[in-house]
Amino acid sequence: MRIQHTLSAVLAGLLLAAALSAPAxxxxxxxxxxxxxxxxxxxxxxxxxxxxxxxxxxxxxxxxxxxxxxxxxxxxxxxxxxxxxxxxxxxxxxxxxxxxxxxxxxxxxxxxxxxxxxxxxxxxxxxxxxxxxxxxxxxxxxxxxxxxxxxxxxxxxxxxxxxxxxxxxxxxxxxxxxxxxxxxxxxxxxxxxxxxxxxxxxxxxxxxxxxxxxxxxxxxxxxxxxxxxxxxxxxxxxxxxxxxxxxxxxxxxxxxxxxxxxxxxxxxxxxxxxxxxxxxxxxxxxxxxxxxxxxxxxxxxxxxxxxxxxxxxxxxxxxxxxxxxxxxxxxxxxxxxxxxxxxxxxxxxxxxxxxxxxxxxxxxxxxxxxxxxxxxxxxxxxxxxDESWSLPEAEPARLPQAVLSYAGTYAGLTGMLTASFDEAGALTLAAPAALGGAPMTLTYYDDGSFRGEEETLLVKFIPEENGRVYLYEKAYSDIPGLVPLGAA
Incomplete structure (x- = not known):
């Protein structure tokens, strides 16, 4: 039976952070x-x-x-x-x-x-x-x-x-x-x-x-x-x-x-x-x-x-x-x-x-x-x-086979994302094309997270006791002249 996936409500913070990451x-x-x-x-x-x-x-x-x-x-x-x-x-x-x-x-x-x-x-x-x-x-x-x-x-x-x-x-x-x-x-x-x-x-x-x-x-x-x-x-x-x-x-x-x-x-x-x-x-x-x-x-x-x-x-x-x-x-x-x-x-x-x-x-x-x-x-x-920020320390690692079962579509307050894995274990997150979402490819780390190359974003799959798997995302953005935006 397919796992029911739910996108964590806090994804709203990530999507907004992405939108604000590069002011005009x-x-x-x-x-x-x-x-x-x-x-x-x-x-x-x-x-x-x-x-x-x-x-x-x-x-x-x-x-x-x-x-x-x-x-x-x-x-x-x-x-x-x-x-x-x-x-x-x-x-x-x-x-x-x-x-x-x-x-x-x-x-x-x-x-x-x-x-x-x-x-x-x-x-x-x-x-x-x-x-x-x-x-x-x-x-x-x-x-x-x-x-x-x-x-x-x-x-x-x-x-x-x-x-x-x-x-x-x-x-x-x-x-x-x-x-x-x-x-x-x-x-x-x-x-x-x-x-x-x-x-x-x-x-x-x-x-x-x-x-x-x-x-x-x-x-x-x-x-x-x-x-x-x-x-x-x-x-x-x-x-x-x-x-x-x-x-x-x-x-x-x-x-x-x-x-x-x-x-x-x-x-x-x-x-x-x-x-x-x-x-x-x-x-x-x-x-x-x-x-x-x-x-x-x-x-x-x-x-x-x-x-x-x-x-x-x-x-x-x-x-x-x-x-x-x-x-x-x-x-x-x-x-x-x-x-x-x-x-x-x-x-x-x-x-x-x-x-x-x-x-x-x-x-x-x-x-x-x-x-x-x-x-x-x-x-x-x-x-x-102190306005400095950084993701928790971790190193790239081999993807556990169990994580592959988390592939699927995650829906939440702000929209939908599809999670898929390639043969090397990299995670791709993609919003529906109709919503204009660009795919993101992330690498697995030994703390259970997936991260981008710039180390400003991490994603985790979190199985909960209610039987659902939630997608948790954390990101930081620097806004020139204003305080940084920490979002998850």
Whole structure:
């Protein structure tokens, strides 16, 4: 019987790393004399690498915004400055607000993280009896087992219709789960839209009304909104359909606000991150739960220290590279709408947070620019962050015959790869031709990995107790002028 293969969800990090490994522009050799110049240089590179029209950043330290600025233009056709009050969609960074709102409701006694979702939402049901085991926490750490994203009519222009969230329960009612609840973490937008509904049911308020009352007002965050909110839409940075088109698109709106619909200024987003450094907003117990590495408690690779993914509650990673390898906890969340891109990084132990928001561009570049700003800020405090990286030491070796049985097609969150072996034992990984994937040929090493000639990538086949074989990939990329990208 053929082994059932599954591509590990962390392959998303590798594919993104490959895409970012050769930026179209190289960083120029520029002498940077001030913090402001260094920060502007970093965000300019992020914008140019990603093709952004505009980008703004803000650094929060010890209770205040100490540095902020931007690069690019508010509009291609309007004579308006890119000022501090310009708003951007933060995309999936909205999930961090949702996680904080749920934890606030836990503190108020309205629910617990281990409360079954079906107890809070009696109308929630699925065509799979295991749904009854899904807890609130599983929505926040992406371990619910939900298929992932059944969103319809959520990514809109100039339309604040909440139908995408309102119809979620009806869509889920006909679905089965892809895994036992709690078995492993795979990114799920539906999980957070369901969490948005949990916030509303537990609080008795509309989602954004509760977020405003429980998070924004206490934190004095006056520049954070949702589609249809009380703000001037002209404050939103203009977005465009293509690099050549001078016509601005209508307002970029998401009908799943708790999943990705929030707008904010860079300063407000950084300040929200700053509130998660201490106990002004959430209790220590809530913060500890939020920053725990929940992914590692399920099916997850052992060698995951530098992974691009390492889910907390509301965070993509709670040990972002290169901070984690230096003993500094770094929480990171990226976000993307149709045209906006965002990155938020928080260093709780150092009372620091940075936000980088852009119109157009790539959220990962924004995150790396934010990391560069934090590395420079730590250096001013006399704290050096070692950015060097290398694969574990190993030597080429003869391929064991048993490994040949792992040949086959691996499918996962980001696509498919076919693994095959030649007569010499070399591994070839190839994406379907329709997806434009170029084959990679890798050599077997004595630590059980396969590696490329440049020693920037390794691949391992990992048989698990559930009878499946997973393909684990780890890669590093140098991004000139920004911090390296460690992904797995």
């Amino acid at each position: 522009l190289a960083a120029e050799d520029t002498r940077i004399r001030t913090r402001e110049e260094a920060a502007r240089h970093a965000v300019r590179l992020a914008a140019e690498y990603g093709g952004a029209d505009s980008i703004r950043y803000a650094l929060w330290e010890g209770g205040e915004i100490t540095l902020q600025g931007g690069w690019g233009v508010y509009s291609r056709s309007e004579n308006r400055a890119l000022t501090e009050d310009i708003l951007y969609g933060v995309g999936s960074v909205s999930k961090t607000y949702t996680a904080a709102a749920v934890l606030k409701l836990c503190e108020e006694g309205a629910l617990t993280l281990e409360t079954p979702v079906a107890e809070i939402l009696p109308e929630f049901c699925m065509a799979d009896e295991r749904y009854q085991s899904i807890t609130v926490r599983m929505l926040l750490d992406h371990s619910s087992g939900l298929m992932g994203d059944s969103t319809r009519n959520a990514f809109l222009f100039d339309d604040t219709d909440p139908q995408a969230a309102d119809a979620l329960l009806r869509r889920l009612a006909t679905q089965r789960l892809k895994a036992e609840p709690g078995a492993y973490c795979v990114y799920s937008n539906d999980g957070y839209t369901l969490a948005e509904l949990v916030v509303e049911a537990a609080s008795g308020m509309e989602y954004m009304d509760y977020v405003r009352a429980a998070l924004l007002a206490p934190g004095e965050l006056a520049d954070t909104f949702a589609p249809g909110g009380d703000f001037d839409p002209d404050r939103l940075a203009r977005t465009y359909a293509s690099p050549q088109d001078p016509r601005a698109l209508p307002q970029d709106t998401l009908g799943i606000v708790g999943t990705g619909g929030i707008y904010a200024t860079a300063a407000d987003l950084a300040s929200f991150g700053g509130l998660l450094c201490g106990t002004e907003l959430l209790s220590r117990a809530s913060l500890d739960a939020m920053t725990a590495d929940w992914a590692a408690r399920g099916l997850w690779p052992e060698d995951s220290a530098d992974d691009q993914l390492g889910y907390g509650l509301g965070w993509d990673n709670v040990h972002m590279f290169p901070f984690g390898q230096n003993g500094i906890q770094a929480l990171v969340k990226g976000g993307d709408t149709l045209r906006y891109h965002a990155g938020l990084i928080v260093l709780p132990e150092h009372d620091m947070a940075v936000a980088v928001l852009s119109s157009g561009g790539v959220s990962t570049y924004n995150q790396l620019a934010g990391a560069r700003i934090l590395v420079d800020a730590l250096a001013q405090r006399g704290i050096t962050v």
